[in-house]
Amino acid sequence: MSVDPMRMPPPYRIKVVEPIPFLTAEQRQQALADAGYNPFNLRADQITVDLLSDSGTGATSAAQEAAAAVGDETYAGARSWFRFRDEVSDLTGYPFILPVHQGRAGERILFSSLLKPGQICISNTHFDTTHANVVLAGAEARDLPCPQAADLDSDEPFKGNIDLDALEEVLKGPDGKRVGLVLMTITNNGLGAQPASIANIAATSELCRRHGVPFFLDAARFAENAWLVSQREPDFRDWTPRQIATHAFGLADGCVVSLKKDGMSPVGGFIGLRDENLHTVCEANLIATEGFSTYGGLSGRDLERLAQGLREVVDPAYLSTRAASTARLAQMINDAGVDTVQPPGIHALYLNAGRLLPHLSPHEFPGHSLVCQLYLEGGIRCAELGSLYLGQMDNEHRLVTPAPFELVRLAIPRRVYTEDHFVYVAAVLAHIAKDPSRVPGHRIVSAPNLLRHFKVRLEPAPPVTGASPVAAAPVADAAADSAVDTAEPAKPQAKKGFLWSRANRKA
Numbered sequence: 001m002s003v004d005p006m007r008m009p010p011p012y013r014i015k016v017v018e019p020i021p022f023l024t025a026e027q028r029q030q031a032l033a034d035a036g037y038n039p040f041n042l043r044a045d046q047i048t049v050d051l052l053s054d055s056g057t058g059a060t061s062a063a064q065e066a067a068a069a070v071g072d073e074t075y076a077g078a079r080s081w082f083r084f085r086d087e088v089s090d091l092t093g094y095p096f097i098l099p100v101h102q103g104r105a106g107e108r109i110l111f112s113s114l115l116k117p118g119q120i121c122i123s124n125t126h127f128d129t130t131h132a133n134v135v136l137a138g139a140e141a142r143d144l145p146c147p148q149a150a151d152l153d154s155d156e157p158f159k160g161n162i163d164l165d166a167l168e169e170v171l172k173g174p175d176g177k178r179v180g181l182v183l184m185t186i187t188n189n190g191l192g193a194q195p196a197s198i199a200n201i202a203a204t205s206e207l208c209r210r211h212g213v214p215f216f217l218d219a220a221r222f223a224e225n226a227w228l229v230s231q232r233e234p235d236f237r238d239w240t241p242r243q244i245a246t247h248a249f250g251l252a253d254g255c256v257v258s259l260k261k262d263g264m265s266p267v268g269g270f271i272g273l274r275d276e277n278l279h280t281v282c283e284a285n286l287i288a289t290e291g292f293s294t295y296g297g298l299s300g301r302d303l304e305r306l307a308q309g310l311r312e313v314v315d316p317a318y319l320s321t322r323a324a325s326t327a328r329l330a331q332m333i334n335d336a337g338v339d340t341v342q343p344p345g346i347h348a349l350y351l352n353a354g355r356l357l358p359h360l361s362p363h364e365f366p367g368h369s370l371v372c373q374l375y376l377e378g379g380i381r382c383a384e385l386g387s388l389y390l391g392q393m394d395n396e397h398r399l400v401t402p403a404p405f406e407l408v409r410l411a412i413p414r415r416v417y418t419e420d421h422f423v424y425v426a427a428v429l430a431h432i433a434k435d436p437s438r439v440p441g442h443r444i445v446s447a448p449n450l451l452r453h454f455k456v457r458l459e460p461a462p463p464v465t466g467a468s469p470v471a472a473a474p475v476a477d478a479a480a481d482s483a484v485d486t487a488e489p490a491k492p493q494a495k496k497g498f499l500w501s502r503a504n505r506k507a
């Protein structure tokens with residue numbers, strides 16, 4: 001008998017579990033109101049399925065916990081550091097490795113050491129904290145995603161690529177001298193979890209070399225990018241994910257990595273460097289702000305979990321079943337009448353909220369409104385990637401320039417949820433998709449200027465004329481609530497064109 005590869009089970013079974021809460025509809029209403037309609041302010045004991053982030057939220061393995069038990073907490077030169085360093089050096093090939101407690105600490109140290117005020121950092125897409133750390137270093141963060149990324153529905157395999165023509169134009173043009181760094185995010189978390197191809201990374205590397213600009217990887221999901229390369233880039237079909245990852249690191253001058261994702265651990269990160277002088281500057285900064293260069297804010301036990309996690313994450317059986325699981329969730333959601341950015345990536349799915357909620361303009365934050373509705377109806381927490389996060393606002397927090405897309409990210413923690421949880425998520429979305437016009441918009445009550453989405457407070461906007469009231473049939477009043485109805489197919493969403501968002505157009 002041969003089993004469909006999409007149906008292979010993951011290469012582990014579950015030995016330790018923790019309970020998850022199920023609140024009543026009234027409790028969820030109250031919790032969301034108390035949170036200022038911002039899911040970042042919710043408490044873990046108010047959430048049934050938490051898809052806010054895949055960062056630090058994964059399950060560790062028995063082997064990781066066994067390794068942690070022998071973690072060495074010597075202040076300087078701990079055994080655990082050398083185990084970690086050797087694992088990372090072997091994976092990346094970089095001679096200089098600096099440990100940090102998480103990715104953004106690495107970003108701060110690297111950018112403040114490498115970028116000068118007034119310089120430009122170019123990326124396929126900066127992640128939000130990466131963008132903020134570039135700005136805090138006095139530089140400009142400029143995104144140059146490839147044009148294919150703008151078509152959310154196409155099956156192009158590498159929509160995470162950088163736009164090579166646009167990059168060359170900047171490097172050759174009047175701003176060329178100001179480019180202090182090119183940073184490729186793999187996979188492209190800001191744009192649909194899409195991978196970058198090795199061909200694109202190699203061409204970027206070559207362009208940077210020709211123009212004397214440092215080229216780095218933001219490689220939080222290096223293993224997932226490698227898996228997608230092995231599946232989608234013919235030249236690498238016979239390579240292992242680890243070989244592909246090592247090859248990608250080899251094309252860059254260095255990297256900054258959050259190990260809270262593909263490090264399979266709750267905490268950790270590192271900076272990898274080739275340049276000794278840059279290493280010296282970064283190391284001084286690290287010792288002053290994170291910790292000595294053999295622990296960087298991590299405990300020996302953390303370093304052990306990470307060293308083991310870095311081996312487990314490149315297991316082809318793990319990566320293929322995780323990718324298949326995300327793809328099946330995408331299919332269930334699409335069947336429920338909700339479009340997702342295509343093709344599905346691995347660590348997250350991105351719902352096209354602009355298309356699902358055409359009655360809401362970007363000023364009413366359709367992505368954020370869908371986020372709130374998912375919580376109200378199912379206790380599901382996730383995050384907006386639309387005008388609330390990316391739009392430009394005036395000083396009164398009024399939207400001036402909407403984001404190009406109104407998306408919602410469902411991030412998938414590693415080794416945490418089962419297929420049953422995903423069936424539940426798809427059922428809640430199907431319920432919303434049956435009558436999306438009842439989802440109310442939202443408006444901002446207060447917001448900080450930097451990294452707005454983390455601390456913004458909102459309130460529901462008055463119901464749109466003609467739409468039915470907000471109160472939705474709650475589907476998660478109890479674990480076995482029969483209101484979840486997947487039998488009846490949802491109405492397909494109108495694929496109309498809307499001026500404000502290219503995302504709403506379907507070819």
Ligand code: F0G
Nearest residue numbers: 053054055102103104127189220258260
């Ligand atoms: N780079 C990328 C591509 C990321 O996705 C993240 C974090 C970071 C850097 C920063 O790393 O959190 O360890 O400081 N992303 C998380 C997310 C928070 O939910 O996507 P960190």
